[in-house]
Each structure stands twice: as structure tokens, then as C-alpha cells.
Amino acid sequence: MSLTFEHTTLGQRVLFGSGKAAEHLAAEVARLGATNIMVIASDFELKMARSVAAGIDVALWHTDVVMHVPIETAQAARTAAGDAGIDLVVCVGGGSTTGLAKAVALTTGIPVVAVPTTYAGSEATNVWGLTEAARKTTGVDDRVLPTAVIYDAELTLSLPVDMSVASGLNGMAHCIDSLWGPRADPINAALAAEGIRALAQGLPKIKNDPSGLPGREQALYGAYLSAVAFASAGSGMHHKICHVLGGTFNLPHAQTHATVLPYVLAFNATEAPDAEARIAAAFGADTATDGLARLRETLDAPKALKDYGFTAANIAEAVAVALPSIPANNPRKVTAANLTALLTAALNGENPKSLSDLS
Numbered sequence: 001m002s003l004t005f006e007h008t009t010l011g012q013r014v015l016f017g018s019g020k021a022a023e024h025l026a027a028e029v030a031r032l033g034a035t036n037i038m039v040i041a042s043d044f045e046l047k048m049a050r051s052v053a054a055g056i057d058v059a060l061w062h063t064d065v066v067m068h069v070p071i072e073t074a075q076a077a078r079t080a081a082g083d084a085g086i087d088l089v090v091c092v093g094g095g096s097t098t099g100l101a102k103a104v105a106l107t108t109g110i111p112v113v114a115v116p117t118t119y120a121g122s123e124a125t126n127v128w129g130l131t132e133a134a135r136k137t138t139g140v141d142d143r144v145l146p147t148a149v150i151y152d153a154e155l156t157l158s159l160p161v162d163m164s165v166a167s168g169l170n171g172m173a174h175c176i177d178s179l180w181g182p183r184a185d186p187i188n189a190a191l192a193a194e195g196i197r198a199l200a201q202g203l204p205k206i207k208n209d210p211s212g213l214p215g216r217e218q219a220l221y222g223a224y225l226s227a228v229a230f231a232s233a234g235s236g237m238h239h240k241i242c243h244v245l246g247g248t249f250n251l252p253h254a255q256t257h258a259t260v261l262p263y264v265l266a267f268n269a270t271e272a273p274d275a276e277a278r279i280a281a282a283f284g285a286d287t288a289t290d291g292l293a294r295l296r297e298t299l300d301a302p303k304a305l306k307d308y309g310f311t312a313a314n315i316a317e318a319v320a321v322a323l324p325s326i327p328a329n330n331p332r333k334v335t336a337a338n339l340t341a342l343l344t345a346a347l348n349g350e351n352p353k354s355l356s357d358l359s
């Protein structure tokens with residue numbers, strides 16, 4: 001059978017090396033010829049940011065970082081960058097910090113060098129997100145794609161195990177959702193499969209040895225692959241649901257992804273045999289759902305949305321907002337009834353296998 005597809009790979013430099021972030025950043029700044037640099041990091045991330053920026057001159061430190069990038073926070077950062085004549089934004093932190101740097105790039109065109117410290121993967125996508133009046137809007141714009149990404153697993157050593165697990169499963173969700181995203185293609189699938197393999201190997205190592213680098217490096221490598229696959233394939237059903245849970249109900253990003261993923265996988269897997277086989281093989285498991293379930297058990301992964309502030313009373317609104325956004329190419333037809341059942345199961349942490357038989 002002939003292969004016919006259209007694929008875009010986004011261009012950015014990736015510098016990967018434990019303990020090398022400061023050296024890599026100084027070299028990137030020199031290569032780009034930047035002279036007026038703004039570093040974005042939350043108050044908590046500032047210490048890491050100062051060590052990463054040790055070899056460069058920083059014109060402006062900006063620490064007002066808020067999850068899901070409220071529009072007011074974005075406007076303040078844009079104004080600060082404009083007033084200071086900034087020519088390069090460096091972000092050091094998790095996806096929220098990267099998101100703020102992207103918000104600055106979106107309207108100013110100032111290039112970004114990203115130094116991620118979680119496994120969220122935002123640094124490798126051209127997707128931006130902003131929240132206004134309890135609605136999270138996302139969009140795609142190549143201006144927000146960081147020019148370079150500097151990965152240093154030492155920066156993730158301080159990420160607590162539970163947050164590492166949730167963030168790593170956010171990466172896993174990028175991989176799995178890529179297999180049925182609106183622009184799913186064989187290249188994304190290859191990247192996603194390698195991402196699943198790397199995350200499935202790395203995350204248990206982090207759990208067993210949080211201060212060891214091998215697991216952290218595997219997870220970071222997997223997180224990058226997951227984001228490249230996701231950026232190319234586009235948001236599938238899983239991301240559309242989590243996007244509403246985060247934006248409308250302010251649920252924590254990584255934990256929400258980690259909790260919802262087994263339900264979307266169980267829901268879609270029976271109607272997506274190629275993706276199912278690919279995911280199962282990447283886990284080295286008999287089925288995709290068993291592979292994910294086994295990993296989640298090893299990791300003691302987040303289980304129920306009720307643990308993160310979601311309630312039964314929120315389900316109707318979540319369904320009403322999420323349903324119209326779910327891509328038409330989703331392997332299984334999504335209805336208000338089966339989406340309500342999925343969210344109810346995820347709310348209560350029920351066995352995801354119940355989702356396979358829903359009509």
C-alpha cells in the first residue's frame with residue numbers, strides 16, 4: 001500500500017546535556033547576537049534561572065508567572081519587554097513559564113530560548129495558550145516556537161516525584177493523543193512511539209531513584225519527542241478535554257492530563273487498532289491499555305479528578321464546552337452521553353476498562 005501524507009517538522013535547535021545549561025545558554029546568546037535579555041522564571045524557579053543565566057548579562061528579570069497564562073499577566077510581561085527594549089526572552093521553568101514567554105513572543109515577535117525544568121513539552125511546540133474570563137484559548141503561531149531549547153536533566157532533579165510522574169504522563173498524553181490527532185501521520189507516530197518508550201523507561205527510574213540522572217534524562221528526551229509529535233499531529237480528544245478542565249475549572253495541568261489519559265485511551269483504543277498496536281508495542285505490553293495501566297500502577301499515578309477540585313456538578317458544563325471542539329477524525333464518535341460517562345469515570349477514578357463498551 002502506498003504512503004500518502006503531509007508533514008511539517010518545526011525548526012529549532014536542541015541542545016541536550018546534563019549540567020550544561022549555563023554553557024549552552026551563553027553559546028546560544030552569542031550565536032543569536034542578543035544584547036538585551038529578559039529572563040522569565042517564577043519566584044520558585046528563580047534560583048535555577050540565576051544559575052542557568054550565570055554566563056550572560058540579564059537586562060530584566062521577570063517573575064510574575066501564573067499557570068494557564070492569564071491575559072493580564074501576559075500583557076504585563078509584554079509591556080515590560082517593550083519598555084526595556086528586549087531582544088531575546090529566556091524562560092527557565094515549567095510549562096507555565098514557557099507559556100508566558102510564548103505570550104510575549106506572540107505579539108512582539110521577540111525570539112525565545114527555552115530552558116524547561118518539567119516534562120510539559122511546551123518548549124517544542126508552536127502552540128500558545130492564554131486564559132481570559134475563565135476560558136482558555138489556544139492558537140498556533142510559529143512566532144511562539146522557541147528558537148532554541150536547552151535541556152539539562154540536572155534542572156529537573158528538584159522536581160518532586162509526584163510532580164515528575166504527573167508531568168511525565170502529560171508527555172505520555174502528547175504521544176498517545178498524537179496517534180489520532182487531526183494531522184496524525186507516520187512520522188508523528190514514529191516520534192510518539194519512541195517518546196512512549198523513553199517515558200515508560202524513564203519515569204519508573206525517577207520513582208525509584210529521584211536523584212539519579214538516567215531516568216531524568218530519558219524522561220526529558222521522551223518529553224521532547226512527545227511535544228514534537230503533538231505539535232505536528234495537533235490536539236486530539238484528550239487535549240481538547242483537558243484544555244477545558246484546565247481553562248474553565250482551573251484544574252492543575254499535569255495532574256489533569258495524567259488522570260484523564262487512561263480513560264481517553266480506553267475509549268478510543270478499540271476503534272483505533274493501528275494506534276493501539278503501536279502504543280502496546282512501545283510499552284512492550286499485550287495491549288495499549290494494559291501497558292499504560294501497568295506503568296500508572298508502578299508510578300502510583302494520579303487517579304481521580306475529584307482529588308484536584310473537579311466535581312459532579314461541573315460535568316455538564318465541561319461536556320458542553322469540550323464536545324464541539326473534539327476533532328471530527330476522532331476514532332470513536334463522541335456524544336454528550338459517552339463524554340459524560342468518561343468524565344464521570346475520571347472524576348471518581350473508576351476502572352477505565354468500563355469505557356471500552358460504551359456506545
Ligand code: NAD
Pocket residue numbers: 042044045067068069093094095096097099117118119120121122123125126127128129155156157158159160163167170253254
Ligand atoms: P508549571 O509550569 O505550572 O509548574 C508546576 C510547578 O512546578 C510550579 O510550581 C513550578 O514552579 C514548579 N517547578 C517547575 N520546575 C521545577 C523543578 N525543576 N523543580 C521543582 N519545581 C519545579 O506546570 P507544567 O505542568 O510544567 O506546565 C503547565 C502549563 O504548561 C499549562 O499552562 C499548560 O497549558 C502549558 N503547556 C503548554 C503546552 C503547549 O504546547 N503550549 C504544552 C504543555 C503544557
